[in-house]
Amino acid sequence: MAISVLLNNTRTKIANGIYIILCGWLFLFSNTLYALENQSLDAIHQAVFDHLKQSLDQRIIEPKINIRHLSQNLTLPACTTPLSLSNRSQNLLFGRQTVLVECTEPNWRVFVSAEIDGNVMAVVAKRGIVRQAFIQPEDIELRPVGLSEVRRGWLEELDNVQAMRAKRAIRPNTVITLPMLDIPYWVIEKQEVNLITRVSGLEIRTTGVALNNGMAQEQVEVRNTQSNIIVKGIVIAPNTVLVP
Incomplete structure (x- = not known):
């Protein structure tokens, strides 16, 4: 037991x-x-x-x-x-x-x-740029900018901005975006331009109204404001057309 x-x-x-x-x-x-x-x-x-x-x-x-x-x-x-x-x-x-x-x-x-x-490198206006002005190298710089300050289409290369036209006035320290820029036409349709004619070493200047847009070295039509005659010329500088 x-x-x-x-x-x-x-x-x-x-x-x-x-x-x-x-x-x-x-x-x-x-x-x-x-x-x-x-x-x-x-x-x-x-x-x-x-x-x-x-x-x-x-x-x-x-x-x-x-x-x-x-x-x-x-x-x-x-x-x-x-x-x-x-x-x-x-x-x-x-x-x-x-x-x-x-x-x-x-x-x-x-x-x-x-x-x-974070931050990204962006092209920023160093000073104010007026509407329709050509953007010069001294107008812009590349600097780091907070992501909260940039919008879609910001630019990261200075070469993509230089010589472009400002579509609107741009304030200093503004991040430049694509919608702010216009194609770098030197002559704008319906705007006044300088007409230059060279004859026998003489340079004759008058004014006209561009009938179409034109970039550097492009041919455009211009209406002479004095004679009302339409002439063709070559764009040689901003708002300047040389008539052969």
């Missing part, structure tokens, strides 16, 4: 020990799964950060990328294949962006938002 009781007590102790060991394993296993889920979220955030930084292609100076972290309540198994990332706004360089993150094994997808800020 005593031996039977002893055996039962031994079995009970062994069972309790096994139970405690199993509980410990389950606790460690559950913590490992939880750690893997957290690690998966951290990996997603890092992948999105790296993807956006690479997509900026060095156009942004000292970029600031703020990732909007996914909720820690989100349960995602660890991805066993490389993550696939794609921007929903391909042409958007800054501001709020949304990145699609996909895993193929196991199959899941999430969207991660991010805010991008």
